[in-house]
Amino acid sequence: MPRKDADRLSLILLMTPLLLWLVLLILLPHLGIGYLSLREKVAPRVYHFSFANYIDFLHEPIYWNTLLRTAWMSILVTVLTLFVGFPIAYYIAKVAGRRSRAALFLLCLVPLWVSDLVRAFGWMMLLRETGIVSGLLQWAGLSSGPVEMLYNDVTVIVGLVYTVVLFMIVPIVSTLDGMDNSLIEAGYNLGGSRLTVLRRIIVPYAMPGIVAGCIIVFMLTAGSYLTPVLLGGKNSMWFTEQIYDQFITRYNWEGGSTFGILLLVFTSLVVWAGLRLSGQNLATTVAKR
Structure with missing residues (x-):
C-alpha cells in the first residue's frame, strides 16, 4: 500500500471514533430536540409545525426571568472562579517545582474523584x-443557636465555584507553561511593579487560556x-430545573x-459576546488548548 494511502487510512481510523461521538451523541440529539421544539400539540397525538412553544416561552415572565437569572449567576460564578483559579494556575506554572506541581494538580483533581451528587451532599x-x-460556630460561642447556611444564592455560588x-486552572496552566520566564524578568528589569508586570505581560499572554477557561x-x-x-432548594430558580x-x-x-434549545442559543450568544469583548476567537483559545 502506498504511503499516502496508508496515511489517509490511519487518519480515517483515528477520526472515526470522534466523528461517531460528535454525530451520535451531539448532532443527532440536538437535531431531535430542535425538531420537537417546533411541534405544537393540537390534539392527542396530533402535532403541527409551529413556533408556538417559543412564543409561549416569551409570554411567561417566570421562564425568561429564570433564564436571565441563570445567565447572570453563571457569569458571576465564572468571574469568581477566574479570581480563585488564576493565582493557583500561575503558582503551578511558574513558581512550584516539578514535584509540587504534581501534588497541586492532584489536589485540584480530588473533587472530580466523586460525583456531583456526592459533592453536593458533602456541602x-x-x-x-x-x-x-453550625456546630463549630455554636461551640466557639459565635452563635447562640443552629445556623442554616443552605438554600440561598451564596451557597449555590460557592458550590458551583468549587x-x-x-x-x-488547567487551560491557564497550559498557556502559562509556554511563557518564557525572561519576559517576566525583563518587565521587572525595566522598572515595572508586580501589578504592572501582571497587567501588561502575564495577563495578556495568558488571555487565550483565560478565555478558554x-x-x-x-x-x-x-x-x-x-x-x-x-444547595439552593426551592429558591434555586435555575433554568435547568425548568427544563x-x-x-x-x-x-x-x-x-x-x-x-433546551433556548438555553443553548442564549449561552452561545453570551460566549460569542465574551469572545468579541476580549478580542479572542475559538481558534486561539479552545482549539489550541
Missing part, C-alpha cells in the same frame, strides 16, 4: 442547620442541575426541547 452536611459549620474551578466554566455552570437544586420540570414532571417534551 449539605457542612452547611445545614445541624451540620459541622465544582468547576479545575476547568479554569471562562467558556468552559460558563457553559458547565449554566448547564448544571444537581448543585443549584440541592427538568417540563420533561419529567409535566411530560411536555415539546416545551422541554424548546427550553
Whole structure:
C-alpha cells in the first residue's frame, strides 16, 4: 500500500471514533430536540409545525426571568472562579517545582474523584442547620443557636465555584507553561511593579487560556442541575430545573426541547459576546488548548 494511502487510512481510523461521538451523541440529539421544539400539540397525538412553544416561552415572565437569572449567576460564578483559579494556575506554572506541581494538580483533581451528587451532599452536611459549620460556630460561642447556611444564592455560588474551578486552572496552566520566564524578568528589569508586570505581560499572554477557561466554566455552570437544586432548594430558580420540570414532571417534551434549545442559543450568544469583548476567537483559545 502506498504511503499516502496508508496515511489517509490511519487518519480515517483515528477520526472515526470522534466523528461517531460528535454525530451520535451531539448532532443527532440536538437535531431531535430542535425538531420537537417546533411541534405544537393540537390534539392527542396530533402535532403541527409551529413556533408556538417559543412564543409561549416569551409570554411567561417566570421562564425568561429564570433564564436571565441563570445567565447572570453563571457569569458571576465564572468571574469568581477566574479570581480563585488564576493565582493557583500561575503558582503551578511558574513558581512550584516539578514535584509540587504534581501534588497541586492532584489536589485540584480530588473533587472530580466523586460525583456531583456526592459533592453536593458533602456541602449539605457542612452547611445545614445541624451540620459541622453550625456546630463549630455554636461551640466557639459565635452563635447562640443552629445556623442554616443552605438554600440561598451564596451557597449555590460557592458550590458551583468549587465544582468547576479545575476547568479554569488547567487551560491557564497550559498557556502559562509556554511563557518564557525572561519576559517576566525583563518587565521587572525595566522598572515595572508586580501589578504592572501582571497587567501588561502575564495577563495578556495568558488571555487565550483565560478565555478558554471562562467558556468552559460558563457553559458547565449554566448547564448544571444537581448543585443549584440541592444547595439552593426551592429558591434555586435555575433554568435547568425548568427544563427538568417540563420533561419529567409535566411530560411536555415539546416545551422541554424548546427550553433546551433556548438555553443553548442564549449561552452561545453570551460566549460569542465574551469572545468579541476580549478580542479572542475559538481558534486561539479552545482549539489550541
